[in-house]
Amino acid sequence: MNKKMNIVIVGLGNIGSYFYSYLRKNKNIIFNKTNTIPNILFISAKSLSKKRNFTIPKKMWLKNYMTSTKIKSVDIIVELIGGAEGPAKKLVFEALRNKKHVITANKALVAKYGDQLAKIAEKNKVNFEFEAAVCGGIPIIRSIKEGLIANNINKIYGILNGTSNYILSSMDKDKLEYKDSLLKAKKLGYAESNPESDLNGEDVASKLKILTSLAFNSFINNKSILIEGIRDIDQIDINNANQLGYKIKFVGVAESNKNKIIQRVHPALIKNNSYIAKINGVLNAVIVESNPVGQTVLQGEGAGAGPTTSSLISDLCSILRGNIKFPFVISDKKRRLASFESINNKKFSVYLRLDVKDKHGILSDIAKVMANNNVSIKRLVQNPTINKKNASIVIITHQGKSSSFVKVLASLKKKNYIVKNPKFIRIENI
Numbered sequence: 557m558n559k560k561m562n563i564v565i566v567g568l569g570n571i572g573s574y575f576y577s578y579l580r581k582n583k584n585i586i587f588n589k590t591n592t593i594p595n596i597l598f599i600s601a602k603s604l605s606k607k608r609n610f611t612i613p614k615k616m617w618l619k620n621y622m623t624s625t626k627i628k629s630v631d632i633i634v635e636l637i638g639g640a641e642g643p644a645k646k647l648v649f650e651a652l653r654n655k656k657h658v659i660t661a662n663k664a665l666v667a668k669y670g671d672q673l674a675k676i677a678e679k680n681k682v683n684f685e686f687e688a689a690v691c692g693g694i695p696i697i698r699s700i701k702e703g704l705i706a707n708n709i710n711k712i713y714g715i716l717n718g719t720s721n722y723i724l725s726s727m728d729k730d731k732l733e734y735k736d737s738l739l740k741a742k743k744l745g746y747a748e749s750n751p752e753s754d755l756n757g758e759d760v761a762s763k764l765k766i767l768t769s770l771a772f773n774s775f776i777n778n779k780s781i782l783i784e785g786i787r788d789i790d791q792i793d794i795n796n797a798n799q800l801g802y803k804i805k806f807v808g809v810a811e812s813n814k815n816k817i818i819q820r821v822h823p824a825l826i827k828n829n830s831y832i833a834k835i836n837g838v839l840n841a842v843i844v845e846s847n848p849v850g851q852t853v854l855q856g857e858g859a860g861a862g863p864t865t866s867s868l869i870s871d872l873c874s875i876l877r878g879n880i881k882f883p884f885v886i887s888d889k890k891r892r893l894a895s896f897e898s899i900n901n902k903k904f905s906v907y908l909r910l911d912v913k914d915k916h917g918i919l920s921d922i923a924k925v926m927a928n929n930n931v932s933i934k935r936l937v938q939n940p941t942i943n944k945k946n947a948s949i950v951i952i953t954h955q956g957k958s959s960s961f962v963k964v965l966a967s968l969k970k971k972n973y974i975v976k977n978p979k980f981i982r983i984e985n986i
């Protein structure tokens with residue numbers, strides 16, 4: 557008799573409904589590739605009466621999704637509810653404790669509880685799979701865990717959020733202000749009704765923490781990470797960047813320097829002829845620098861039901877093939893919290909935009925503030941503002957310590973010639 561594994565899907569929203577339909581349609585192809593029948597035993601969501609674009613056979617509906625963790629014949633539970641707490645957390649913890657394989661697309665849950673969940677999965681010899689939690693359809697997790705296993709990774713970075721990348725690209729291409737670009741993204745379905753976590757960096761941070769942990773064999777570090785969002789970027793910054801030969805991109809970067817890891821999420825000016833600067837719209841791209849392979853680039857759709865299902869099916873096939881692995885590459889017993897450091901000592905060139913009263917002596921005072929903090933000017937452009945009473949000074953600095961720029965900004969903010977909060981964007985040589 558053919559081997560069969562019984563699956564329960566919990567959550568039938570955007571992702572769950574597509575995954576359910578895809579799995580039903582492609583059951584035979586998946587069987588041919590894994591030699592195991594993927595049998596959907598039950599499905600569940602919040603409400604049975606909700607209108608969906610497919611009919612739910614009554615006998616497949618599980619009234620209480622938590623029952624799935626207790627039914628003996630259930631082998632695999634696919635959690636597609638979302639959120640780090642509440643029903644998703646309850647379901648995944650209980651499923652793993654009861655020796656069910658778990659597949660999830662839930663980056664918030666994995667970033668927060670991934671270490672604990674991986675420990676339970678390893679103890680109970682079941683899979684805990686989360687390829688879909690990072691960059692939708694891009695197979696970055698499996699690439700780190702399998703394809704790049706021989707390599708020593710020293711940097712992993714990229715554009716890890718499609719919504720914010722669409723907004724910045726459209727501000728650049730269509731000359732839209734941030735608010736209008738966000739509205740357009742919502743209209744086109746590229747931004748959720750509440751896109752807060754896409755814009756304030758929390759979404760990228762969750763993905764980056766998971767990648768850092770996999771790349772550097774470390775427990776997840778939720779404390780040591782710099783997170784800055786894109787809300788302050790305006791059309792003037794986009795235009796200034798273009799004139800200086802850059803694009804503004806929202807990046808996530810994890811890098812190891814002398815065995816200390818820095819995790820950071822922030823907008824950055826990137827040379828307009830670089831690979832990352834050309835990733836536009838909702839696309840994501842991840843670049844891994846490792847030894848001996850060198851640079852590896854993965855680019856693709858970072859969200860949406862189809863791409864996310866592609867990753868979920870990859871996780872499913874891994875389980876159907878009986879490929880039980882440690883969720884974070886190495887055994888929980890061998891994982892340690894690596895040494896992390898803050899961004900303070902890291903050196904950057906930066907873009908500074910200072911909107912000032914157009915008065916004599918201001919430039920020399922700004923130069924003095926910078927020199928007092930060991931920061932020097934590489935390039936300076938002064939533009940009158942529309943009302944001509946003020947001026948907008950754009951400075952590109954030589955490399956200086958992050959902590960020095962914090963001091964420069966704090967001093968400048970106190971000056972009575974500053975008319976608007978100074979802008980500060982790191983320049984990234986990637």
Ligand SMILES: NC(=O)c1ccc[n+]([C@@H]2O[C@H](COP(=O)([O-])OP(=O)(O)OC[C@H]3O[C@@H](n4cnc5c(N)ncnc54)[C@H](OP(=O)(O)O)[C@@H]3O)[C@@H](O)[C@H]2O)c1
Pocket residue numbers: 566567568569570571572600601602603604606621636637638639643661662663664688689692858859860861864
């Ligand atoms: N959307 C994307 O492009 C994308 C990409 C990558 C990863 N993800 C991740 O995939 C997961 C699902 O996202 P989504 O966009 O599909 O979300 P969604 O459309 O909001 O769907 C959530 C589903 O969870 C169900 N649910 C909510 N509360 C529940 C409860 N208490 N008990 C049982 N079911 C409950 C809902 O039931 P009802 O249908 O009855 O309301 C709904 O079916 C999230 O972790 C998300 O981060 C999404």
